[in-house]
Amino acid sequence: MLNFWKNLSVIKKLYAVVGAMALLVAIELGTLVFALSTLSSVRAFVGGEGLWSKAQKNAIHSLTSYIFTKEQHYYDDFHKYMQIPMGDRKARQELEKPNPDYAVVFSGFIQGGVHPDDIPGVIRILRNWGHVSYIQRAIVAWTAADGLLEELISKAEQLRTIFSRPDVDHEEVKRILAEINQLNVALTEYETEFSSVLGEGSRWLEHLLMLLLVLAVITIEGTGLYLTFSFAKGLDRSLLELNHATKEIGQGNLGITVPVHSKDELGQLAQSINKMSRDLDLNISQRLLAENANQVKTLFLANMSHEIRTPLGIILGMTDILKDPQVSSVEKLKYLEVMENTGHNLSRLINDILDITKVESGHIDVELAAVPLAPFVDELRSMMQVKAVKSNVSLNFTVSDHLQQMEIQTDRNRLKQILVNLINNALKFTEGGTVQLSVDSVGSELVFDVKDTGIGIPTDQQDRLFQNFFQVDASSTRQYEGTGLGLVLSRKLAHSLGGDVVLKNSVPGKGSTFRLSIPRQGLVKTQVVAKPEVKKLADAELDLRGIKVLVTDDSEDNQVLIMHYLKKKGVQCDSALDGEEAVAKVAETHYDVILMDMQMPRMDGYTATRVLREGGYSGAIVALTAHAMKEDRERCLSVGCNDYLTKPISPDLLYTSLANLTQKSRSSILGEPK
Known part of the structure; x- marks a missing residue:
């Protein structure tokens, strides 16, 4: 055998x-x-x-x-x-x-x-x-x-x-x-x-x-x-080469390649190992980047929790103090002012988060209009001067002579938002020094340089400054508060305007200079043209006495707050806790305006608005919602709302909305000639 x-x-x-x-x-x-x-x-x-x-x-x-x-x-x-x-x-x-x-x-x-x-x-x-x-x-x-x-x-x-x-x-x-x-x-x-x-x-x-x-x-x-x-001798060379290559790859040497001597199975195996080595090198690099991004994001979320809880703690603490009967009227006004300022800071934080979300999802709105440079810079100086005085910082704004009479086609609000972020950063990290904004043109770009004499940025941190959720100091003992959103948001907004935000230079202990650049296309001399006056409602037109409003909100606290605002203006108020109750009350009583919360139990505001419109209600319906995205406004208007207000409610915006919606009906309600 x-x-x-x-x-x-x-x-x-x-x-x-x-x-x-x-x-x-x-x-x-x-x-x-x-x-x-x-x-x-x-x-x-x-x-x-x-x-x-x-x-x-x-x-x-x-x-x-x-x-x-x-x-x-x-x-x-x-x-x-x-x-x-x-x-x-x-x-x-x-x-x-x-x-x-x-x-x-x-x-x-x-x-x-x-x-x-x-x-x-x-x-x-x-x-x-x-x-x-x-x-x-x-x-x-x-x-x-x-x-x-x-x-x-x-x-x-x-x-x-x-x-x-x-x-x-x-x-x-x-x-x-x-x-x-x-x-x-x-x-x-x-x-x-x-x-x-x-x-x-x-x-x-x-x-x-x-x-x-x-x-x-x-x-x-x-x-x-x-x-x-049986076949070891004929395969010895190829196997030795393949074995050596796999050992090297196993030890982390992903740059090795296996010689390909033929197109047979062993040659194909050598090609596959080479491809695997390249793919492993790429995948490991991507995994390390992902792990680093996840760690940075975790630090950001922890900091964000701190930044939101801190103003909430102040507001709740001040509320507790105001309950003390021994607190004087002067102290109460002081504490109320602190609560108001803290609430505005919290609102700005939430707006920054929303803006980041809009930019990431591609839903950022850019509205181009003519912006005169010199008046715009003067307005910006007035806005930031109060904070500069509180920080004991000298604030200097300069516009090059050849730009004094010029205007730029851009989004005024987004441009202001970027510069306010950059100047706020400069003021925060500068104590008793100087912050300067210089406006000039360089080539095809209009540049805004924000220079400070503050603490500067460590050299090893400068390359990562504009990464998502990055902060130079993310420790629990950090001296300066902040969310790490400002620079990232500013750069993304600048990109939406066709420009960029970069760190021009920074020296630890001596200060930093950030540069915002936007295209100078559309930079023209300001035309002296009489602009039409924007119609502003007079005090008499804001007289809301005699109108009847139904406040629909599932929060009784919100009802109390809104009805307090309305009763100050002599408005007759009624309330409903959800859409079903609102529909029932409208069937029994005529209301000039319905303030409609959009998220409620049993029947939400969207359904209630459709039911009212289908039932023949022709009065005004104003949507009240904490959802502040553009698509939320469009959804409210599409179901039949006449106007849209976001929470927290601004009394002035509420009065203006009601006045605009009831101007025609007020005259008949009060018995005045139309």
Whole structure:
């Protein structure tokens, strides 16, 4: 037999080896397919249990939040989360039938969040492996847990009934809450039992399949070794080169390349290794950049929390002080001024965050108009002078002589926003020194240089200055407050104007110079043309006495605040807590204007506005909302609102809006000739 094998031609040896390998590979593939299919089914089953458990926990959390807040959306969230275990239960109950309707089974598991590709595997587990003790015990725990969910839904309905009454029985609520906690504990025990049983079953199945795979692998590896030794001499050089290359790559030397001597399989393998080396080098670099960006973002979020909590703490603290009857009137006015300034600072912070979001999403609005340079700079100087005096900083603004009578086509508000950010930064980091704004033209650009004599920026930090969420000092002991948004936002806004913001130079301890550049296209001499006067409402036109307004807001505190503003102007006020109540009141009483909050329980402002318009209401409707994006305004106007005001409400804007909307009707209400 040995002689026969020795005398056998190489091609026949290869045929024999290939035939044996093909048979062994087919056996291994069959084993693998069976193993993967079975393990995939178990994985899908375990994944479905995870979704079931998570939905149950979220449902109990939402129900608990509903108890403490009585907000309808928590009750709705409870039923939304309960759809997942209810769908799983529907599928399980159908599969327990002798001839199940698989359309119902698929529908139930889809409702339960199981991926459509995983559903056949879960069905195989329940139908074909249901007799296995592990699966039987898991189904018993599942069935028992479903029974507890029925009780949980019953408790939710009891709570809804209690909260619908005028007088809430708090003792009854406490009792139900205790029962819900007991149900949660019991459900957790069943979930633990379910997971434990499936874990035991998975390990048993894994050991069985692993034994089969090991036997198949050992056989194939034995054949592979024989093949390797048979052809080792002819492959020695290529294998040594490939082995050396893989070792180098494993040690992190991703710049190595394998010589390609031919276009056969070994040559293709060498090409693949070269490509893998290049791809690994690129992917590792990208991963390091992503990790660094994530770390910076985490630091930013921590700082943002501090920046928002600090003004909130001041406002709440001042509110507590104002409750003290021993505080004098003078002190109260002082504290109110502090609260007002702090509130404005918080509002500016939120506006910066919104602007960053708009720029990132490509929704930034740019409105070009003629801006005379010299008057614009004078206005900017007046704005910043007060803060400069408080900081004991000398503020100097200069415009080159040849630009004194010129104007630029740009977005005035965005240009001002950028320069205010840069000057504020300069003032913040300069104590007792000088901040200077110089305006000049350089080539095809108009440049604004903001120079200070402050602390400067460390050299090793300057390259990262305009990265998202970056701050030079992000430690908890940092001396200067800030969010790290100013420079990033300023650069992005400058890009939207066709320009840029750069650090021109900086020396630690001596100061920095930032440069804003925008295109000077449209830079022309100011035309002396009489501009039409903007119509401003006179005090008489702001007389709102006699009109009737319905204030619709689900917050009673907001109602009190808005009605206080209106009653100061002699407006007759009525209130509604949601859209349904507003529609009912309009059906009984005529209102000149409806102030409509857009986010409310039962019926929101969008629906209420559509219902009122469809019902024939022709009066004015003003949207009140905390959503301040451009698309939010367009949505409000599209459903039938006449105007749009954002929260917090400005009294002056409120009065102006009401006056504009009621000018025609006021004369008839007061009995005056039109």
